[in-house]
Amino acid sequence: MTPDLIAPSILSADFARLGEEVDNVLAAGADIVHFDVMDNHYVPNLTIGPLVCEALRKHGVTAPIDVHLMVKPVDRIIPDFAAAGATYITFHPEASEHIDRTLQLIRSEGCKAGLVFNPATSLSYLDYVMDKIDMILLMSVNPGFGGQSFIPATMDKLRAARKMIDASGLDIRLEVDGGVKADNIGEIKAAGADTFVSGSGIFGKGRDSDPHRYDSIIREMREQMDR
Ligand SMILES: O=C(CO)[C@@H](O)[C@H](O)COP(=O)(O)O
């Protein structure tokens, strides 16, 4: 049985106090840090690199770090993220010339490997690489920005991906990313997800110094998942 993981996307955190934000959201009960890497080439936005991942590790973050690469090309940056302390490294199949080789590269660097599926991307990319995958990430928004609305068609894709994983008998996490909130996380879990990325749904807009500001939202998400 794969335990459910809540993965706050730090894209929506207050970057002026990133270490504190990550400490607080993990202390509130979140499980894994979702680390969105954007290159303003594969997606129309630019964010963070291995330096920030390394800084979180030096700050003392011991929780898994789930690096979501929205970059093209992909391979060059993988060893740097592995050295910086990434736990999972996922990438979009459209961004790699050789998907099988990129998956093998991630594992050879000591990280868990995953493929990321945009809303319109077919799950058929999985057909010949399921044995090289530790995580399937389904985008429920088009990649590039936080704060977007969940795309309802993701639910059917989620059920299909869950069937593929169960039929494979392999230990593969099924993560959903984009527009996940307390009011839809229960339905997303029921459709088959076990790992839940939420950025604006957790960090919200407000900036305040209360170290317990994330306790209630994480608790509410758990309650919704356990219903
Ligand atoms: O990868 C991405 C966006 O491309 C996501 O991880 C977002 O950062 C999720 O943000 P919310 O939709 O939860 O606000």
Ligand SMILES: [Fe+2]
């Ligand atoms: Fe992401």
